[in-house]
Amino acid sequence: MFGSKKEIIGIDIGASAIKLVQLKESKSGYKLKALDLEALPSEAVVDSSIMDSNTVVQAIRDLIVRNNLSKNAEVSIAVSGHSVIIRKISLPLMTDEELDGSIQWEAEQYIPFDIADVYLDYQIVGPDPADQGQMEVILVAARRDFINEYTGVIRESGLVPVVVDVECFAVENIYCSLYSDGLLDVVALIDIGASAAQLNILKDNISVFTREIQMGGSAYNEELQKHFGLNNEDAEILKLSGSFEGVDSEEAHTVIDKVTDNLVQELARALDFFSATFNDEKVSKVYLTGGVCLTSGLMDKFEHSLEMPVALLDPFSRIGVKESVFDLEFVKKSAPFYAVAAGLATRTFGDKI
Numbered sequence: 001m002f003g004s005k006k007e008i009i010g011i012d013i014g015a016s017a018i019k020l021v022q023l024k025e026s027k028s029g030y031k032l033k034a035l036d037l038e039a040l041p042s043e044a045v046v047d048s049s050i051m052d053s054n055t056v057v058q059a060i061r062d063l064i065v066r067n068n069l070s071k072n073a074e075v076s077i078a079v080s081g082h083s084v085i086i087r088k089i090s091l092p093l094m095t096d097e098e099l100d101g102s103i104q105w106e107a108e109q110y111i112p113f114d115i116a117d118v119y120l121d122y123q124i125v126g127p128d129p130a131d132q133g134q135m136e137v138i139l140v141a142a143r144r145d146f147i148n149e150y151t152g153v154i155r156e157s158g159l160v161p162v163v164v165d166v167e168c169f170a171v172e173n174i175y176c177s178l179y180s181d182g183l184l185d186v187v188a189l190i191d192i193g194a195s196a197a198q199l200n201i202l203k204d205n206i207s208v209f210t211r212e213i214q215m216g217g218s219a220y221n222e223e224l225q226k227h228f229g230l231n232n233e234d235a236e237i238l239k240l241s242g243s244f245e246g247v248d249s250e251e252a253h254t255v256i257d258k259v260t261d262n263l264v265q266e267l268a269r270a271l272d273f274f275s276a277t278f279n280d281e282k283v284s285k286v287y288l289t290g291g292v293c294l295t296s297g298l299m300d301k302f303e304h305s306l307e308m309p310v311a312l313l314d315p316f317s318r319i320g321v322k323e324s325v326f327d328l329e330f331v332k333k334s335a336p337f338y339a340v341a342a343g344l345a346t347r348t349f350g351d352k353i
């Protein structure tokens with residue numbers, strides 16, 4: 001605000017790992033200061049809920065120490081899952097101030113939780129194309145107890161949460177900062193993480209449709225576990241390396257390919273649903289983020305099934321990365337994991353919590 005922008009750290013508490021991105025804003029744009037990841041055991045965060053807060057706090061503390069973060073550094077975090085409700089609603093035209101006063105009341109009918117138990121946020125999208133007297137508003141409601149789990153582990157680890165975003169909006173944030181120079185179209189951003197995939201469809205750089213698909217990287221592990229009688233850790237090794245003692249690699253590939261087919265089908269179905277409900281509007285390009293998009297063959301299968309271009313979104317493509325500090329090859333390879341954290345780190349201080 002007023003010229004001197006603060007540095008904010010993005011922390012993405014994912015099911016498989018906590019990711020950290022620290023950016024510094026300079027006249028020539030963002031510069032990467034830190035990026036790091038601390039893996040979590042599979043039972044620490046389940047279905048977006050923090051089940052083992054001690055382990056999560058310890059992992060954040062490890063990140064703080066390794067990256068020399070100062071005590072009380074300000075961070076932005078993101079949430080997702082069934083405790084977060086995103087709805088596009090149509091309301092009579094009113095000013096921001098008027099809406100601020102009435103949003104609690106307006107929201108009540110759209111939120112399946114007691115309004116007293118949720119944090120509410122909203123964004124006016126623009127005039128409702130179906131009714132000139134109305135405007136479209138994106139309403140976000142998240143259960144207070146759920147948000148407090150996340151802000152609680154951040155505070156306990158010695159940091160200060162200043163922004164709480166929604167995962168798919170953090171990816172949108174980084175996408176829009178990369179393509180701010182007017183790439184206007186209908187595009188789908190899909191972050192495929194360990195536990196779920198977050199879909200966000202943008203029209204002219206504004207979110208028009210969001211959806212969570214309950215399938216991610218752990219679906220591969222489950223199938224490999226079942227098929228080969230492995231535990232989760234060994235299934236992960238098999239998935240990532242393609243081989244494991246006593247396992248026929250070709251058979252493993254067949255199992256992996258089948259899960260990819262299912263995943264691609266689920267995602268394609270969600271895109272079809274969007275087209276069917278949104279004036280036959282067609283997505284023209286898909287951008288993928290999240291660790292699962294590195295699955296061999298996934299992008300090809302997706303492209304084939306959708307008959308449209310599917311690309312990786314590189315959150316660091318417009319961020320200055322110093323060769324003397326970072327291994328550029330490593331940053332490029334790790335990019336899919338850091339889209340949410342990078343999107344969070346580009347939030348400026350003053351955004352709503």
Ligand SMILES: Nc1ncnc2c1ncn2[C@@H]1O[C@H](COP(=O)(O)OP(=O)(O)OP(=O)(O)O)[C@@H](O)[C@H]1O
Nearest residue numbers: 014015016017193194195196217290291292294295
């Ligand atoms: N090379 C790879 N090929 C296939 N899958 C991979 C690869 N590398 C990582 N993964 C998978 O990606 C997932 C981790 O990705 P990511 O860090 O984006 O998820 P997360 O943020 O922890 O999960 P969520 O977003 O669901 O909370 C894990 O399931 C991991 O097994």
Ligand SMILES: [Mg+2]
Nearest residue numbers: 014015193340
């Ligand atoms: Mg994630």
